Amino acid sequence: MKFQPDIGTPIPRVDAKEKISGAAAYINDIDMPGMLYAKTLRSKMAHGKIIKRHYPTLPEGYAIIDYRHIPGTNIVKAIYEDWQIFPVDEVRYIGEPILLVVGENKDVIIDILEAIEITYEEMEPQFEWIDSVIHYHYEKKHGSRPFADANRIIEHTYETGYQEQAYIEPQGMIGYLDQDKMTLIGSIQCPYYVKNAVLMALGWENERVRVIQAHVGGAFGGKEEYPSLIACQLAMAVIQVNKPVKLIFEREEDIIASTKRHPAQIAMKAAIDSEGHIMALKVHVGIDAGAVIGLSGVVLSRAMIAATGAYTIENLDVTGDVYRTHSVPTGAFRGFGAPQMMFAIEMFMEHIARNLGKEPLAYRMAYVAKQYDLTATSGTFRDPILMQKMIEEAMKRSRYEEKALQYQNLHRYQGIGMSFFLHGCGFTGSGEATTIKAKVRLRREASGVVHILIAAVDMGQGVRTAMRKLVAHMLEVPIDQVIYDLPDTDCVPDSGPTVASRTMMIVGGLVARAAQRLGMEPQIAVEIEETYHQPSEIQWDEARMQGDAYPAYSWGVNVVEVAVDPVTGEVSVVGAWSVYDVGKAIDTLMVRGQADGGLAQGIAYGYLEVMRHHQGKIQQRNLTDYIIPTAADMPPMETYLFDNPYAYGPYGAKGVGELTLVGGAPAIAKAIEMAIKRQITKIPVTPEMIMELMTHGED
Amino acid sequence: MAKIEWMLNGTPISSDIDLSMRLLDYLRDHQHLKGPKEGCGEGECGACAVLIDHQIANSCLVPMANVAGHEVVTIEGFAKxxxxxxxxxxxxxxxxxxxxxxxxxxxxxxxxxxxxxxxxxxxxxxxxxxxxxxxxxxxxxxxxxxxxxxxxxxxxx
Amino acid sequence: MVEARIPHSLQEALILMSQATYTIVNGATDLLVQKRSWSGTIPKFSQPPLYIRGLKELDYICERSGMLEIGATTSLETILHHPKTPKILQHIILTMASPAIRHQATLSGNIQNASPAGDSLVGLYLLDASIVLHNRHHERVISIQDFIVDVRKTMREADELITKVVLPIDKFSQCAYTKVGPRKTDAIAKVAFGGLIDIENDRIRDIRIAFGAVYKTVLRSRKIEESLMGKDRSAVPEMKHVLLEGYASLIQPIDDQRSNRWYRKTTALNLLEAFLDSISR
The missing domain is CATH 1.10.150.120 ([2Fe-2S]-binding domain)
Structure with a gap:
């Protein structure tokens, strides 16, 4: 056997060269002969009845595409099917797409858009969180009954705001007919989501829709379900004009109209016994779906399942509601409900300890989950949990104790905060087995070249490199003998969407199994297929939210250090340290890339990124006003990985992508609390909030 | 429309062009240089950056009038x-x-x-x-x- | 129809401007944001643009008769690196946008924009900068404070061009500048504060205080400044309360998507207080 370096040893990204040189083709870089452009007319009203549409006479070669052009169902196929492709007679949020104008000349398209008159009858918009469209409830052990015997009850409510994915490449897609096949190329995370949505909208048979991924300039969940809407609209246009059509969002329409992270309000209540122990927690999670429910139910359930974060609490009563309002729809964003919940539980544990006059760190440490503990949903943490050691490592690397002691000084305005967290890998419960049913293929040609046939999308996380490395490593062949093109639904099976920190653990696990079989296959030219089977010990009761919510969990500790300017309330992030258990890193440099980028988004969610709506209108409408960090805002970051191989992951790998985001906000919020000696219950912790707290707030 | 003389990726070039056209659009749509990207269109993101006389500039905010007499290098040119x-x-x-x-x-x-x-x-x-x-x-x-x-x-x- | 033009000399520019009304486009970094419509389309100007950024005769920064003169087409980055540029202006330019913008953008463009949050204006008000304007027949000099009359409104006539900005050579012993933005760089100010002071033998010979983004123009009160002139630095603490109240009555910020009135006012006064504290220290 040849010498094989450890799988984690970094290798160059397979697509780095073409990306650096500008040669990699993103969707807006692709032009086709005879291609037309499309632009969207959007609702300017949060809630209104469409009384009349006046369309101007169109010059030849121009078309207006609206709901009347939908041959199939006027619904975007998704988890909860309430997203109309085009509204018929009612608009439900500002920015809702009403129609497309398609044609060759962009100036003419603008003129047509300006000549279109939509007459509305204004309807009362709802922005309060009262219209609950999904309600969930689960309990652990005795539920909320221990509250009756509580010595003391502590309660706080935590609030989180919108967060915009702010991928640097805006949404975009090109559609065209190839013979009679509807073909869509796009900046997408989930080729088969798009394909299935277009199939339903067109009502065509399976073979007649093909979806191809272009290079994706960042996604972070924002290109999970949203591109399906664009694809359906574009497909209608393509049928009408019978030419290729390109639809690229301007930054402003991307910000005002595409999905963002759900704002949340999380009410936490703890029953405390006479010793100061937590007997039970009662939690209510409310999230704002905006005008469309879409994936909100899944976001809510993922938040609720994470109700106790990285801790074990004996008794739980957890409820949640998805509220529908007349604001922009919210949807998938890296973390998917967990960032909101991690903020709430991490702050609450800190606040309980402080309210009880106990040292917060020691108090929290006592509740950190251990192997064989019951999860919030009464499943079992089957695999080893290394959190105690990871926390020690994080404290040592960041010199946490020494700094925390110094920063107690009232006049220091410095702080250090530490968050503990976990993230469930893959779809919730039996979703992988019952809904996704991932399928992967490896095909070896007579030349020995191996093709990886999966629908996973490289959106920057490095999956094309990681999968090729995995297969090359297992088959002991050079990486250039392994091919993994950008997915095309005509060529690859449905290995599921590129979401939920499932790609390496679930899809990679299947690829590894296929590679193992291929390695034993005597015949050279051969194709191997693997499909997902749930490990039999993983049992989940969807209706009652009981059992093992995930096959495995990744774990993490973040430490963030800040300095606050007492004159302006501005926060400087001074340092960040992270320790993660992701099972086994398939490439340590790429994991670090995820770690740095995820933490940057998590920290910024906690203190920098402000987005609000006023009467349904998003106030921060461009990258000048929606602030994401620059190089000058981010501190040096140190990341340490603990190996803890998971039996079903390739080489033991678990999920990475989302884990690295979910701990950032509570870590920085705690650091700011320490710096200003005030209690924080809302993010983002802006200078405005800090100034307000320093002037009027409570300790 | 007016004529401007300038240098693009080392080659002298004479363009008869709308002076208000954005350099980014000229590069991408007229020269098929797709290396500079449009991320925001308002000079915040820098994805459209090019070199003008060795200095970084956001091509989305440079009208063609302002490249007259200057040397523009895109990533494609710099890659050599x-x-x-x-x-x-x-x-x-x-x-x-x-x-x-x-x-x-x-x-x-x-x-x-x-x-x-x-x-x-x-x-x-x-x-x-x-x-x-x-x-x-x-x-x-x-x-x-x-x-x-x-x-x-x-x-x- | 009048078309967009690139004048080849100042003379030509002024002649064109005497014949028709143009939108003067200099570095274009603000105007192209305001006038853009859809990627791939030509930005739309209501008046034909006159592209002056290439006027070499206005691209200079030099000392003349004890003053610093900055030509209208000199880039911010050039001003930033010039040895005679007043410190306060250097501090300010470093907080303006990003290098890519600073290579294209100009000081006269920032002035003509007359935004309440225009960064350079705080420095120009503090330095009592003069704006030199030309039309085909005349030259006139006007102080920055008189030149900017309201939000995005200036004294420039349609046929006039800002040709240069004139600043005194730095003589201040201490300068302070803080731009409070939503992030460390590449951001629009929520509040800006600048202070200049010239102290000799503990006596205040000159003091100047200005605020940005808390009023429709840069806020500077000569009356309050005069109350400090000639005072011993040790007298500042006892005057602090009155000074803060004086400015508090002048500051009139707004609520917008970037910040709120209360924060802007509180922070502006905090910055002033920190500056006053630094004088007596």
Whole structure:
């Protein structure tokens, strides 16, 4: 056997060269002969009845595409099917797409858009969180009954705001007919989501829709379900004009109209016994779906399942509601409900300890989950949990104790905060087995070249490199003998969407199994297929939210250090340290890339990124006003990985992508609390909030 | 429409063009140079960065009138240089590329910096990158790549 | 129809401007944001643009008769690196946008924009900068404070061009500048504060205080400044309360998508207080 370096040893990204040189083709870089452009007319009203549409006479070669052009169902196929492709007679949020104008000349398209008159009858918009469209409830052990015997009850409510994915490449897609096949190329995370949505909208048979991924300039969940809407609209246009059509969002329409992270309000209540122990927690999670429910139910359930974060609490009563309002729809964003919940539980544990006059760190440490503990949903943490050691490592690397002691000084305005967290890998419960049913293929040609046939999308996380490395490593062949093109639904099976920190653990696990079989296959030219089977010990009761919510969990500790300017309330992030258990890193440099980028988004969610709506209108409408960090805002970051191989992951790998985001906000919020000696219950912790707290707030 | 004389990627060029056209549109739509990307269209993200007379500029905010008499270099033109090879290799080695959409702009920002300051400090690097947004990396690996490029390319700038 | 033009000399520019009304486009970094419509389309100007950024005769920064003169087409980055540029202006330019913008943008463009949050204006008000304007027949000099009359409104006539900005050579012993933005760089100010002071033998010979983004123009009160002139630095603490109240009555910020009135006012006064504290220290 040849010498094989450890799988984690970094290798160059397979697509780095073409990306650096500008040669990699993103969707807006692709032009086709005879291609037309499309632009969207959007609702300017949060809630209104469409009384009349006046369309101007169109010059030849121009078309207006609206709901009347939908041959199939006027619904975007998704988890909860309430997203109309085009509204018929009612608009439900500002920015809702009403129609497309398609044609060759962009100036003419603008003129047509300006000549279109939509007459509305204004309807009362709802922005309060009262219209609950999904309600969930689960309990652990005795539920909320221990509250009756509580010595003391502590309660706080935590609030989180919108967060915009702010991928640097805006949404975009090109559609065209190839013979009679509807073909869509796009900046997408989930080729088969798009394909299935277009199939339903067109009502065509399976073979007649093909979806191809272009290079994706960042996604972070924002290109999970949203591109399906664009694809359906574009497909209608393509049928009408019978030419290729390109639809690229301007930054402003991307910000005002595409999905963002759900704002949340999380009410936490703890029953405390006479010793100061937590007997039970009662939690209510409310999230704002905006005008469309879409994936909100899944976001809510993922938040609720994470109700106790990285801790074990004996008794739980957890409820949640998805509220529908007349604001922009919210949807998938890296973390998917967990960032909101991690903020709430991490702050609450800190606040309980402080309210009880106990040292917060020691108090929290006592509740950190251990192997064989019951999860919030009464499943079992089957695999080893290394959190105690990871926390020690994080404290040592960041010199946490020494700094925390110094920063107690009232006049220091410095702080250090530490968050503990976990993230469930893959779809919730039996979703992988019952809904996704991932399928992967490896095909070896007579030349020995191996093709990886999966629908996973490289959106920057490095999956094309990681999968090729995995297969090359297992088959002991050079990486250039392994091919993994950008997915095309005509060529690859449905290995599921590129979401939920499932790609390496679930899809990679299947690829590894296929590679193992291929390695034993005597015949050279051969194709191997693997499909997902749930490990039999993983049992989940969807209706009652009981059992093992995930096959495995990744774990993490973040430490963030800040300095606050007492004159302006501005926060400087001074340092960040992270320790993660992701099972086994398939490439340590790429994991670090995820770690740095995820933490940057998590920290910024906690203190920098402000987005609000006023009467349904998003106030921060461009990258000048929606602030994401620059190089000058981010501190040096140190990341340490603990190996803890998971039996079903390739080489033991678990999920990475989302884990690295979910701990950032509570870590920085705690650091700011320490710096200003005030209690924080809302993010983002802006200078405005800090100034307000320093002037009027409570300790 | 008016005629302007300028240099693009080392070649003198005479364009009969609408003076208000954005340089970015000219490069992408008329010259099929797709390396400069449009991320925001208002000079915030830096994905459209090019070099004008060796200095970084956002091509989305440069009207064609303002390139008259100047030398514009896009990532495609810069890619032919040895300095590019040094920077590109450092980006690869440091894992500074993820989705890649900001990357050509980052390379341009690096060249613009090293042209003026061949041995930059970390804080000079941060200033130099302050108009180039990256949502994937958290910037540290890019900063390391630039530091490495400066070290490897000693004497090249 | 009048078309967009690139004048080849100042003379030509002024002649064109005497014949028709143009939108003067200099570095274009603000105007192209305001006038853009859809990627791939030509930005739309209501008046034909006159592209002056290439006027070489206005691209200079030099000392003349004890003053610093900055030509209208000199880039911010050039001003930043000039040895005679007043420190306060250097501090300010470093907080303006990003290097890519600073290479294109100009000081006269920032002045003509007359935004309440225009960064350079705080420095120009503090330095009592003069704006030199030309039309085909005349030259006139006007102080920055008189030149900017309201939000995005200036004294420039349609046929006039800002040709240069004139600043005194730095003589201040201490300067302070803070731009409070939503992030460290590449951001629009929520509040800006600048202070200049010239102290000799503990006596205040000159003091100037200005605020940005808390009023429709840069806010500077000569009356309050005069109350400090000639005072011993040790007298500042006892005057602090009155000074803070004086400015508090003048500051009138707004609520917008970037910040709120209360924060802007509180922070502006905090910055003033910190500056006053630094004088007596």
């Amino acid at each position: 240089t040895k300095r590019y090879q040094i920077i590109a290799q450092a980006f690869i080695d440091c894992g500074a590329v993820q989705c890649g959409f900001c990357t050509p702009g980052m390379i341009i920002a690096t060249e613009s910096l090293l042209h003026h300051q061949p041995q930059p400090t970390i804080s000079e690097i941060k200033v130099a990158l302050s108009g180039n947004l990256c949502r994937c990396t958290g910037y540290n690996m890019i900063i390391e790549a630039i530091t490495l490029a400066a070290k490897r390319g000693r004497g090249e700038w």
